[in-house]
Amino acid sequence: MYIHQVAAYLPAQVITNEHFTRLNGLSHEWIIERTGIRERRKAAVGENTNTMAVEATERVLADAPLFPAAAVDLIVGATYTPHDTIYTLAHAVQRAIGVTDIPVVSISSACSSLLNAIEIVEGYFAMGKASRALVVVSEHNTAYNNEQDTVAGHLWGDGAAALLISKERLSPSDLLVRDLITAGAGGIGKADEAVTLTPVAKGIIMPYGKDVFIHACQYMARVTQQILERNHLTTDELNWLIPHQANLRITRNVLQTLGLPEERAVSNIDRLGNTGCAGAAIALSEQLEQIQAGERVVVTVFGGGYSYGAMLLER
Amino acid sequence: MYIHQVAAYLPAQVITNEHFTRLNGLSHEWIIERTGIRERRKAAVGENTNTMAVEATERVLADAPLFPAAAVDLIVGATYTPHDTIYTLAHAVQRAIGVTDIPVVSISSACSSLLNAIEIVEGYFAMGKASRALVVVSEHNTAYNNEQDTVAGHLWGDGAAALLISKERLSPSDLLVRDLITAGAGGIGKADEAVTLTPVAKGIIMPYGKDVFIHACQYMARVTQQILERNHLTTDELNWLIPHQANLRITRNVLQTLGLPEERAVSNIDRLGNTGCAGAAIALSEQLEQIQAGERVVVTVFGGGYSYGAMLLER
Numbered sequence: 001m002y003i004h005q006v007a008a009y010l011p012a013q014v015i016t017n018e019h020f021t022r023l024n025g026l027s028h029e030w031i032i033e034r035t036g037i038r039e040r041r042k043a044a045v046g047e048n049t050n051t052m053a054v055e056a057t058e059r060v061l062a063d064a065p066l067f068p069a070a071a072v073d074l075i076v077g078a079t080y081t082p083h084d085t086i087y088t089l090a091h092a093v094q095r096a097i098g099v100t101d102i103p104v105v106s107i108s109s110a111c112s113s114l115l116n117a118i119e120i121v122e123g124y125f126a127m128g129k130a131s132r133a134l135v136v137v138s139e140h141n142t143a144y145n146n147e148q149d150t151v152a153g154h155l156w157g158d159g160a161a162a163l164l165i166s167k168e169r170l171s172p173s174d175l176l177v178r179d180l181i182t183a184g185a186g187g188i189g190k191a192d193e194a195v196t197l198t199p200v201a202k203g204i205i206m207p208y209g210k211d212v213f214i215h216a217c218q219y220m221a222r223v224t225q226q227i228l229e230r231n232h233l234t235t236d237e238l239n240w241l242i243p244h245q246a247n248l249r250i251t252r253n254v255l256q257t258l259g260l261p262e263e264r265a266v267s268n269i270d271r272l273g274n275t276g277c278a279g280a281a282i283a284l285s286e287q288l289e290q291i292q293a294g295e296r297v298v299v300t301v302f303g304g305g306y307s308y309g310a311m312l313l314e315r
Numbered sequence: 316m317y318i319h320q321v322a323a324y325l326p327a328q329v330i331t332n333e334h335f336t337r338l339n340g341l342s343h344e345w346i347i348e349r350t351g352i353r354e355r356r357k358a359a360v361g362e363n364t365n366t367m368a369v370e371a372t373e374r375v376l377a378d379a380p381l382f383p384a385a386a387v388d389l390i391v392g393a394t395y396t397p398h399d400t401i402y403t404l405a406h407a408v409q410r411a412i413g414v415t416d417i418p419v420v421s422i423s424s425a426c427s428s429l430l431n432a433i434e435i436v437e438g439y440f441a442m443g444k445a446s447r448a449l450v451v452v453s454e455h456n457t458a459y460n461n462e463q464d465t466v467a468g469h470l471w472g473d474g475a476a477a478l479l480i481s482k483e484r485l486s487p488s489d490l491l492v493r494d495l496i497t498a499g500a501g502g503i504g505k506a507d508e509a510v511t512l513t514p515v516a517k518g519i520i521m522p523y524g525k526d527v528f529i530h531a532c533q534y535m536a537r538v539t540q541q542i543l544e545r546n547h548l549t550t551d552e553l554n555w556l557i558p559h560q561a562n563l564r565i566t567r568n569v570l571q572t573l574g575l576p577e578e579r580a581v582s583n584i585d586r587l588g589n590t591g592c593a594g595a596a597i598a599l600s601e602q603l604e605q606i607q608a609g610e611r612v613v614v615t616v617f618g619g620g621y622s623y624g625a626m627l628l629e630r
Binding site: 075079080081082083087088090091092093094095097098099100101102103104105106107108109111113116120121122123124126127128129143144182183184185186187188191192193195196197198199200204278303304305306307 | 390394395396397398399400401402403405406407408409410413414415416417418419420421422423424425428431434435437438439441442444454458459497498499500501502503506507508510511512513514515519615618619622
C-alpha cells in the first residue's frame with residue numbers, strides 16, 4: 001500500500017491569540033507557553049466539514065495526473081466535527097468527484113481517525129474490493145467550540161486534508177506504508193469524560209486536560225517504539241516523526257521519551273492549532289517534498305475517547 | 316466470516332401514533348397508510364447512543380458462551396445520531412467490556428452503516444488483524460428529531476443491536492456471510508439534501524421524502540438482485556429478505572419488484588418506526604431463531620446521503 005499524494009485545505013481566516021486575550025484575558029505568552037499555538041484557522045460562514053473535504057480532494061486530485069478521479073474505488077472520510085452525519089463528508093466527496101457504486105463511509109475515532117481510515121483502506125485492499133482509495137480528513141472544530149471557554153476554547157482550528165492511496169506503486173516517489181497499528185483505549189483513565197463532543201449538549205469540552213496530556217505522551221511514545229521495534233528499526237533510523245498536532249508540549253515530551261531531537265518532528269501546531277484528525281495529514285502534506293528517498297517517517301496519533309496509532313512510511 | 320450471535324436493545328418507552336395526533340393532528344390511520352408505523356420507542360432521559368450500544372453488547376455477550384468478551388479483537392460501532400463523536404459508541408463499548416489495545420472505530424453511512432461496519436470487519440479479517448469482531452449499531456433519532464415536524468417527525472424510533480462476528484465458524488448454527496456489497500450513491504438525485512442530519516443546525520429533516528422513497532425502492536431491489544445473481548441464486552431460493560426498516564411501503568415496493576410474497580420479508584417498522592442503521596440488525600435479532608438450516612437471507616439497506624448495500628447469509 002502506497003501514499004501517492006497528499007494535499008491540504010486551510011480556511012483563509014486567521015485567528016491570533018490576541019482574539020482570546022480580548023475575549024478571555026488569556027495572554028499570547030500564556031497560550032504559547034502552554035500550547036505552542038500562535039494562531040489557528042477558522043472556516044468561513046458557509047464552509048463546513050463537507051466543503052473543506054471537497055476542497056482538499058480537488059487539490060489532491062489536481063496534483064496527481066496518475067490517479068484520476070474516475071479510478072477512485074473507495075472513499076473513507078473522517079471527522080469528529082460533522083456538518084452532516086447522513087450526507088457525510090465522504091458522500092459529499094463522492095458527489096463532487098462523480099464516481100458511483102463504490103464503497104463510501106465516514107468514520108470517527110476522534111483525533112486518531114486518520115490512521116483508522118488508512119487501516120480500513122488496507123482492509124479493502126486485502127479483500128480485493130478496492131485498489132485506489134481516497135482518504136479525506138476534515139475538522140470544523142469552531143462549529144462546536146465555545147471560544148469563551150478559558151480551558152480549551154483557544155486550542156482548536158479548522159482544516160482538511162486528502163490522501164490518495166493505491167495498492168500498487170504508481171510512482172517512484174510514492175510513500176510505502178510499511179506498517180500500521182491502531183487501537184482504542186476507551187477503558188483507560190478518564191477516556192469517557194476527559195475530552196468529549198456531545199453535539200446536542202455541550203459541544204467540545206476538555207474538563208480533564210491533564211489526563212489527556214499524560215496519556216497522549218505515553219501512548220504516542222509507546223506505539224512509536226512498538227512500530228519501530230517490530231520492524232527492526234531504531235530511533236536513529238527514523239528521519240521524521242509526525243505526531244498528532246495537539247499541543248507542542250506533548251510533541252516535545254514524546255520526542256524526549258524517544259530520545260529524538262526537536263528538528264526531527266514535523267509540527268504545524270503554532271500556525272494551525274489542534275485541527276483534530278486532519279492535523280497529522282496536513283503536516284504530512286506540508287512535509288511531503290522534504291522527505292528524501294530512503295527516509296522513514298512515523299505518523300503517530302492519539303485521540304480523545306481514547307485511541308492511538310502509528311504508521312511507518314518509507315520513501 | 317460468520318455471524319455468531321445478534322441481540323437488540325430497545326428503550327422501554329412506547330410512543331404511539333396518538334402522540335402525533337395530539338401534537339400535529341396526524342391521524343393514526345394516515346400514519347399507518349403512509350408508513351406502516353403503529354408505534355416506536357423513545358430513549359429515556361440519560362439514555363443515548365452510547366448507553367444503548369453498551370446494553371445491546373451486554374445482551375449479545377450474555378447469549379454467547381463461545382464468544383467471551385475477552386476474545387473480542389475489533390469493535391466497529393455505527394450511528395448517525397451520535398451522543399459523543401469523540402468518546403464514540405465503539406469506545407464506550409470498549410470501556411464496558413474491558414478489552415484493550417484492539418482496533419476500535421465508529422462509522423456513519425447513515426441507514427446503510429450496518430453493512431459498511433460488517434464490510435470493515437471483513438477487511439480486518441482479510442488482513443489477519445482481527446478474527447473476533449463486535450459490531451454495534453445504535454440510533455438515538457429522538458435526540459435530533461423535531462417531533463413537531465409534520466413531514467418526518469413521526470417516523471423515527473430509538474434502538475440498538477450488537478452482532479458477534481467470527482472469521483471461523485464457532486457453532487453449527489452460525490450464519491455464513493456468503494457475500495456482501497456496499498456502495499455510496501452520494502451523487503444520485505437529491506442525495507445532498509433529501510434527508511440530512513446537521514447537528515448544529517436543523518437536526519434530522521427530510522425535505523425530499525419522495526426522492527428518498529424512489530431511490531430506496533430502486534437501489535434495494537437492484538442490489539438484492541445483483542447479490543443473488545452473482546451467487547447464482549434466484550429469488551425462489553431466497554427464504555428471507557430483511558430490508559432497511561424505513562417505511563412499509565418501501566418494503567412492499569421492493570418485494571413487488573423482486574416478485575417476492577410479503578411473508579418472506581422481515582419487518583419491525585410497525586412496532587419500532589425507522590431505527591436507522593439499527594433497524595435491519597434488530598430485525599435480524601428478532602428473526603434469528605426462525606431461520607432454518609440451509610435457509611438463505613438477504614439483508615439489504617438504503618441510507619440517506621445516499622448509500623446502499625446487500626448481504627447474503629446462509630444458515
